[in-house]
Amino acid sequence: MSAQEAALASTQEHHTSTGLDNTKMVMWAFLGSECLFFGSLITTYLLYRSTVLPDSGPVPSEIYDIPYTSVSSFVLLMSSLTMVLALSSSQRGDMRGMRIWLLATALLGVTFVGGQIFEFTDFVHEGLTLGSSPAGSAFFVLTGFHGAHVSVGILMLLSLVGMSMSDKLQPGAARKVELIGLYWHFVDIVWVVIFTVVYLIPLE
Amino acid sequence: MRLLQAPKRRAGVGALALLLTLLLSACAENAPQDVLDPAGPVAREADQLWDITFGIAVVVFVLVEAALVFTVLKFRRRPGREAAQFHGNTRVEVLLTVIPALILAGIAVPTVSSIFSLAAEPPGALQVKLIGHRFWWEYQYTGAGVVTANELHIPTGRPVYINLEGALTDRVTGEAAVNHSYWIPRLAGTQDIIPGRNTYMTIEADEPGTYLGQCKEFCGLGHAYMRQRVIAHRPAEFETWLQDQGEAPPAPTGLAAEGEQLFTSGQFPGGPACVSCHAAESTELTAPNTGPNLTHFAGRQTFAAGVFENNEENLSAWLADPAAVKPGATMPDLGLTQEQIDALIAYLETRE
């Protein structure tokens, strides 16, 4: 059979009762629990977003740089596009193309995280820290965990590239790329929610 | 082991234990915090709901347990009889779903009604602000501008609307304050005290007397030592009491005067003079309030939040080392000599 057919046939390892692949189901279940995780962090932020006592640093929304964060959000969104392209390459059996797009995704991810770190150091200089107020605590723990998730995603993307280069990704490359892709898109969607709720929605 | 296998015996043991339980619960002697003996309308309203619900629960319990025991006995394995192979009975199942739902709906109506009526501020109530500390109670009679501690005095036959305020920090240690709850079972159910928040409760006593209670929300080392009393007076006597609270206590003489000197300006190895935390001359809201207000201390039945009878022996032990007799107490060991303790006790006895 052709490379494409082999690639597609490797979307599933064994026969399953539901017809869905085990590892894909695991990823969906895990992402389901992550919804509750980020949901709780976002809820905490919504509770505390203006909880800043006098002389306890700035209210986070007063020091946001929306244009800057918009750019880094765009970068992360583009990384989802490159992720889709990576998956598509792997499904066509184009391993070289897959590696290029995976690296592009990782690079965009690194840019995003770098942008976050730069933004955070700026906030710290302006007096918003983990300990300055409940608002500061909520902001940094929420965005920090998101950044950690992106970083773990970057490690997984680079691992895929490495495994592909040492010929350990096949059989089932497309399935594995799809799995990491699911995770990556989820982390991106969480960012969309965070950007909207935390940055864009104004305080009354 | 054959004996123990007999389900009849099991049923017997179970029934006996239960009967004993029910019987003895009704005859609780000398239980000053008895939930089932309400002494005011607020506690009575909750108790009436309990009577209905508990009654239904007992009936359900008896019926269902009896059904279980009966079934188990009737259908025990016997030679010559096989099990009947049915999978269900839709009619019975629907019935046994609907009936409990209806019973619950029946209980729900008076419950919801009481939830709303008990939450409302009653008209004509005496207003009291209560602040929970580690591990004592501060009361402010907002109308009269009077502060007292640990024993709450109220008039009978009039609702008392308490605003429970959660302090933000501990006044002694500066650490974050913790949760407490205020509870006098015979007068009302509890409300929690949450730092940074205000909660509200109504209590009311029908008859004069002393009603006991304690903190129920786990608050650390001193949780078991945070008790309270509510002393109810007839309205006229209560007014007298409240007025007395606003007046200065008699001037001390002799040993008590020495005690006053120590109280206001004593130099102690373990801490500052008493007056830096405790007021003993005034019950105004502006008086020192890091520790309980002691202006009318001699009139209290107990001290250290209801833990110790107010007598010389207990006071002496307390002043010698508070945390040794009450775990978690934040009043420091001042390093007092016995002479100093005796003088201070004499002074406190003049605080009428």
Add this chain to the structure above:
Amino acid sequence: MATAALFERRGFMSRPSATTGWWSWVTTVDHKKIGILYGFTAFIFFLIGGIEALAIRAQLAGPDGTILDADTYNQLFTMHGITMIFLVVMPMGVGLMNYFIPLMIGARDVAFPRLNAFSYWVFALGGLFLYSSFVLGGAPSGGWFGYAPLNRELPNYGMTFYSLGLQMLGVASLAGAVNFIITILNMRAPGMTLMRMPVFIWMSLVTSFLLLFAMPIIAVALFQLMFDRAYGANFFNPAEGGDPILWQHLFWLFGHPEVYIMILPAMGIVSEVLPTFARKPIFGYAAIVFAGIAIGFMGWGVWAHHMFTTGLGPVANAAFALSTMFIAVPTGIKIFNWIGTLWGGSIEFKPPLMFSLGFVSMFIIGGLSGVTHSIVPHDAQQQDTYYIVAHFHYVLFGGAIFGLFSGIYYWWPKIFGRYLSNGLGHLHFWLMLIGFNLTFGPFHILGLQGMPRRISVYPDEMGWNFWNLISTIGSGVIAASVLVFILNAVRTRTKGEEAGADPWDGRTLEWSVPSPPPAYNFAEEPVVRHRDDFWHTKYIEVPEKSPRRVLAGGANGHDEHSEHGHIHLPSPSYFPAMAATGLPVMGYGVIYNDTGASWPLIVSGILIIMLSLFGWVLEPSVHEE
């Protein structure tokens, strides 16, 4: 990556292959061995938690007790609660689920055997990590519920151990939950539709979904507490505007589904034991299944009934009162259907059945007292008193523990190939039932007489002396009953009567394989044609009449076209246990965050996990010789 090849070449990191000896237990990925590990470890923690309880009862046997000081008492009641909930009831349930889910659905193992092993090791090491606090400055002393702001103010490392230890246990639970969900949904034998699954499997599925969605919530609360205590955050600091009620909401959003996580597996066990020992099918299968699902859903809508006295306001209080009342309905359905299962049956009073009957009778009491809590104005009296302690011990001990013992006695012959002694089993049951009621029955009275919870001492003249003494005596009887069980378990290793594949004339697939089962469970993958398929290979069911045993040569439910020859089993592996060690290493790094060892420990822990994960991913699940 060359990592796996490197390990293989080096030899000392070659793929483990031991099938016996202690090393085989460390590297096993067999769900049966992992189930035994869970059960054994949970039982040890049960003994420890029990000793903590005995100490508490000794202190409270009379007024003005002096056996324990306030700080020690607070540590003991905190650890008793944490131990019994997270280190006993949950893992014991998971252990039985681990052993029997694959067997009952006709599978050879769970979907992710190494993840399964990882769950166990994280649990075991997490429990050890928590208990190490006793010798490292003091155990947590803020209660198992760890309310804020007290949880951030308590000195020494105790509550930091709390925040990290529970976090680790949460990781173990989450990993186990995803494993069971995929196993149940994807690995059922051909013909086993969802509505042909045993009730125990259904309850395990609902439990796993509850775990999946509840654990992340408490994970957030625990992280927030960790950041408050170790890194200066202000989530729960009222002095900076932090709201203690946030902790309560997050905790109980987890905490209420948590109690259903604890009870549903036991309810599943009872739903298997009663039909087996009454020799008839479960009454109202669909209703019991849907009631379990309903409890799972409705359990998310009642959490604030733990917060009725926190000033949420009458609207919220009324809403949660109603939702709490109505969750009694599906519970009632189950109880009535269990009685219906017994009705018309041919009941044999063996220990598994006795414990299931104990479950039903005690759960009726605990469930009814739970309904009385929903009467909000009276809950204001009951809250934080021994009346509440009575309720949850009736449902968790009288319910979950009795249910788990029912499962242990029921499945012991399958696991070990020998019966537990019937005589000792009955003695255990009666002593435990009597001791349990003596210990916890009086708590109803004590609570209504005004005795609050979590007090290290109580004064004389409160009217509490008599029932406290009775309760302490009862706790001794419980201890005796546990000793009887230990005697039974030890004796049966050498003197136990051997059991065949089907000692109870069972209904479900696990009884169709030898006792103990071979590593591969089923020689041939079964084909399922009915609910209670194994029963149907032995009997022809004639509605309303007695079943008839099938003549020899009847359908044995095997697929002639299933795989023959070599069965591929997942191979043992180091990496799950290795990865699990990374978590406590990180944990100690956070505990000692005021020393220079902190970041090296944290980074080492992360590296251990990362390297282990790389090895894990790169090694094939089945090692080819």
